[in-house]
Amino acid sequence: MEKLDKKYLWHPFTQMQDWEKEKQVIIESGKGCTLTDIHGKRYIDGVSSLWVTIHGHRKKEIDAAIAAQLKHIAHSTLLGLSNVPAIRLAEKLIKIAPKGLTKVFYSDSGSTSVEIALKIAFQYWQQKGTPYQKKTGFISLTEAYHGDTIGSVSVGGIPLFHTIYKPLLFQTYKIESPHCYRCKYGLSYPDCQNTCFVHAERTIQKYSSVTAALIIEPLVQGAAGMLMQPTGYLRKIRELCTKYNILMIADEVATGFGRTGKMFACEHERVAPDIMCVAKGITGGYLPLAATLTTEDIYAGFLGEYSEFKTFFHGHTYTGNPLACAAAIASIDLYQKENILAKIQPKITELAKGLKQFKALEHVGEIRQKGLMVGIELVKNRITKQPYPPVSKIGINVTAECRKRGLIIRPLGNVIVIMPPLSISLKELNRMLEILYAAIQEVTKHN
Ligand code: PLP
Numbered sequence: 020m021e022k023l024d025k026k027y028l029w030h031p032f033t034q035m036q037d038w039e040k041e042k043q044v045i046i047e048s049g050k051g052c053t054l055t056d057i058h059g060k061r062y063i064d065g066v067s068s069l070w071v072t073i074h075g076h077r078k079k080e081i082d083a084a085i086a087a088q089l090k091h092i093a094h095s096t097l098l099g100l101s102n103v104p105a106i107r108l109a110e111k112l113i114k115i116a117p118k119g120l121t122k123v124f125y126s127d128s129g130s131t132s133v134e135i136a137l138k139i140a141f142q143y144w145q146q147k148g149t150p151y152q153k154k155t156g157f158i159s160l161t162e163a164y165h166g167d168t169i170g171s172v173s174v175g176g177i178p179l180f181h182t183i184y185k186p187l188l189f190q191t192y193k194i195e196s197p198h199c200y201r202c203k204y205g206l207s208y209p210d211c212q213n214t215c216f217v218h219a220e221r222t223i224q225k226y227s228s229v230t231a232a233l234i235i236e237p238l239v240q241g242a243a244g245m246l247m248q249p250t251g252y253l254r255k256i257r258e259l260c261t262k263y264n265i266l267m268i269a270d271e272v273a274t275g276f277g278r279t280g281k282m283f284a285c286e287h288e289r290v291a292p293d294i295m296c297v298a299k300g301i302t303g304g305y306l307p308l309a310a311t312l313t314t315e316d317i318y319a320g321f322l323g324e325y326s327e328f329k330t331f332f333h334g335h336t337y338t339g340n341p342l343a344c345a346a347a348i349a350s351i352d353l354y355q356k357e358n359i360l361a362k363i364q365p366k367i368t369e370l371a372k373g374l375k376q377f378k379a380l381e382h383v384g385e386i387r388q389k390g391l392m393v394g395i396e397l398v399k400n401r402i403t404k405q406p407y408p409p410v411s412k413i414g415i416n417v418t419a420e421c422r423k424r425g426l427i428i429r430p431l432g433n434v435i436v437i438m439p440p441l442s443i444s445l446k447e448l449n450r451m452l453e454i455l456y457a458a459i460q461e462v463t464k465h466n
Contacts, residue, residue: 049076072304084349097339104344129272129298130166132309140232164242227263244434245394276300280390303350308343420458
């Protein structure tokens with residue numbers, strides 16, 4: 020199997036030269052929070068199979084919902100037709116979404132949900148007529164990650180992933196990421212008096228007349244290394260978007276569906292965006308599905324006679340796929356049935372308690388946690404915050420050590436990420452931390 024993998028597959032975000040040289044894990048099955056490889060070795064799924072598996076693997080209610088839907092139909096298009104699971108899911112999404120969002124546009128990945136949000140925002144202002152037609156640009160944060168398609172890369176800001184594509188990207192205006200551990204203004208929280216809020220306002224004010232929307236990952240910039248925004252930041256951004264008349268897009272692709280301890284991260288700051296992107300956990304990690312939610316006002320901006328061509332000319336072949344929607348309905352129903360958001364609170368507390376121990380490790384620079392999203396930044400020198408150079412592959416080496424010990428995680432550069440299924444037991448959670456602690460200790464002792 021490994022030979023065939025190396026012969027035929029090209030893996031995402033992977034240096035294949037290294038991949039070909041090294042021994043790889045090939046997963047064959049999963050149950051709950053455990054993954055099993057083709058040799059029968061078991062691992063804790065410490066990053067929820069890339070941040071998606073909410074209820075663990077082979078959740079019987081989702082298995083059953085997909086099987087039941089298969090007896091009706093696997094796929095039918097939403098272009099010129101509708102289907103039952105797509106309608107039912109849209110109603111459910113609107114019921115759990117922040118107030119004011121009333122319409123659901125489906126797609127199939129986080130990136131496409133963002134692409135759609137950007138196009139909707141752009142077209143909305145174009146159709147509003149003068150003087151709004153100048154509102155064609157976007158504001159986003161440095162270090163942002165919104166996906167890999169060209170539009171979502173344009174609003175991204177991670178140099179390693181995005182710089183090479185620069186000639187292909189549209190121009191965006193950037194706000195410095197509010198990254199307290201490495202504050203761009205050389206200040207420290209809370210004495211900084213939220214200087215980053217002031218800078219954000221300057222940018223928004225400066226470009227508001229030419230900006231369609233601001234896009235932000237609410238509370239946590241995930242792919243940047245789990246960077247946490249200071250309290251009040253998201254709320255401030257909402258206020259500024261309203262004040263300067265630009266649309267606010269909340270990219271809840273990573274933070275949605277309970278990850279931060281509430282259904283959506285926006286709820287922590289009582290924020291209602293104009294457009295919200297969801298994907299990843301929407302189907303409980305079963306099938307590719309995403310949605311872009313908008314307000315009635317935005318939706319109304321696209322209504323008119325056919326000949327006015329205000330239609331949103333966008334749609335992917337698998338938009339609103341009935342199997343994926345059935346999985347999502349079953350997944351969302353479980354939150355109420357199993358009281359998930361209440362049940363994860365003690366896990367979040369236990370995780371915070373366990374993570375405190377990591378401060379004893381010499382190379383742990385900062386531990387960042389929101390709900391069940393965690394980033395542990397490893398540094399060469401804790402006092403100077405000197406980062407490990409990329410050649411040391413510190414994150415990769417720690418995760419390799421974890422694998423030997425029965426834990427699958429995936430780093431973001433020098434940041435070790437853990438994002439277990441919300442269904443993880445306290446015992447599994449503590450075992451995961453034990454393995455991770457030992458792995459960091461082992462790998463950093465010579466570095
Ligand atoms: N937006 C955010 C905040 C993400 O974290 C990601 C993926 O990690 C995406 C968008 C892109 O999602 P996908 O990989 O499903 O295209």
